Amino acid sequence: MTSPATNVASNVAAGCAxxxxxxxxxxxxxxxxxxxxxxxxxxxxxxxxxxxxxxxLDGSGEFTAEVVSSPEGVFRFFAAPxxxxxxxxxxxxxxxxxxxxxxxxxxxxxNVATV
Amino acid sequence: xxxxxxxxxxEWAEQNLETPGLxxxxxxxxxxxxxxxxxxxxxxxxxKKDLQDPVRRDFVNQEQFxxxxxxxxxxxxxxxxxxxxxNNWFAAYAYWYFKLYGHEQVRLIDGGRKKWxxxxxxxxxxxxxxxxxxxxxKAPNLEIRAFRDEVVQAIGVKNLVDVRSPDEFAGRLLxxxxxxxxxxxxxxxxxxxxxxPWSKAANEDGTFKSDEELAKIYGEAGxxxxxxxxxxxxxxxxxxxxxxxxxxxxxHENVKNYDGSWTEYGSLIGVPIAxxxxxxKA
Numbered sequence: 001m002t003s004p005a006t007n008v009a010s011n012v013a014a015g016c017a018x019x020x021x022x023x024x025x026x027x028x029x030x031x032x033x034x035x036x037x038x039x040x041x042x043x044x045x046x047x048x049x050x051x052x053x054x055x056x057l058d059g060s061g062e063f064t065a066e067v068v069s070s071p072e073g074v075f076r077f078f079a080a081p082x083x084x085x086x087x088x089x090x091x092x093x094x095x096x097x098x099x100x101x102x103x104x105x106x107x108x109x110x111n112v113a114t115v
Numbered sequence: 116x117x118x119x120x121x122x123x124x125x126e127w128a129e130q131n132l133e134t135p136g137l138x139x140x141x142x143x144x145x146x147x148x149x150x151x152x153x154x155x156x157x158x159x160x161x162x163k164k165d166l167q168d169p170v171r172r173d174f175v176n177q178e179q180f181x182x183x184x185x186x187x188x189x190x191x192x193x194x195x196x197x198x199x200x201x202n203n204w205f206a207a208y209a210y211w212y213f214k215l216y217g218h219e220q221v222r223l224i225d226g227g228r229k230k231w232x233x234x235x236x237x238x239x240x241x242x243x244x245x246x247x248x249x250x251x252x253k254a255p256n257l258e259i260r261a262f263r264d265e266v267v268q269a270i271g272v273k274n275l276v277d278v279r280s281p282d283e284f285a286g287r288l289l290x291x292x293x294x295x296x297x298x299x300x301x302x303x304x305x306x307x308x309x310x311x312p313w314s315k316a317a318n319e320d321g322t323f324k325s326d327e328e329l330a331k332i333y334g335e336a337g338x339x340x341x342x343x344x345x346x347x348x349x350x351x352x353x354x355x356x357x358x359x360x361x362x363x364x365x366x367h368e369n370v371k372n373y374d375g376s377w378t379e380y381g382s383l384i385g386v387p388i389a390x391x392x393x394x395x396k397a
Contacts, residue, residue, distance in 0.1 A: 063314040091235040
């Protein structure tokens, strides 16, 4: 039924090509207002994983958005304060992490491993 | 139509990279992924540069489509195997174009680039050179394309399926914040439309869910199998994904994609709009 009124979803929430994930935050982004969930995907050897599919799931586990990690393993979502799950699928395995996001930048490390 | 005539698996694709008569085509709005590595032998189509008219607000017409395919070396007899990023959104869009212009044999790789990547299948940076052809497109098949007047008349009469996110459906969001140039004037949805986000139809690896799961999803959402259906989203790409599911996988008879979608409808003067999470009344 209702989903949280996230003021936005993400880089690729609802349409079209994702911006460069490793680029610096645009100066137009007001961190007093935005809730940014960003981080790096790493494998079991702590190496960065580029090309991973990172998705943002809302508090009920519903799909919200998906981006591809940069060659440096970086991903970024514009979300809203609250409980989220970031989940990565990659050729080096999968992983997920619960995030309690607050306004501003929320930095995480998302580890993937083959089961 | 059915899954067997519309889809191929990534495994099948890898086994058939050298098969004569097949042309692999990567389709995306942002083709930098192709440039960084693609399925060996695949050519690329840029959804914006190649498939949209540069001046009018429309996609390429019959003559432009003929010129494009001739120049890229695709012939009428080729089986075109499409794939792309974003869970195959733009590849599904291109699939719809190929069908609209009467191409006989066209398939989508189930899961697109994502499944290929997750399976750790190989990429190539070599750009193939194909000899030019003389491609002949058919007149557009408007049985699969809906225009605005028909959509307005369909309110309360046909199935309208809104495949955007719930927040866009409700009118809380107009579009993702990074796409300010493609917003409509108003938020909300077409009255009586049911909300079935495109993502419901896909597994997390990008492949389509099973026929049984898909039938259940649209049935529970209130899709009436005895009625004609029009799918829409914001710019027509996510609704191509759902059009593909309903028409090509589940084999529903009369399914149209309204490619004008919310960017057009939400800017029309005087048409009815519903706000909130419920379909609303006609």
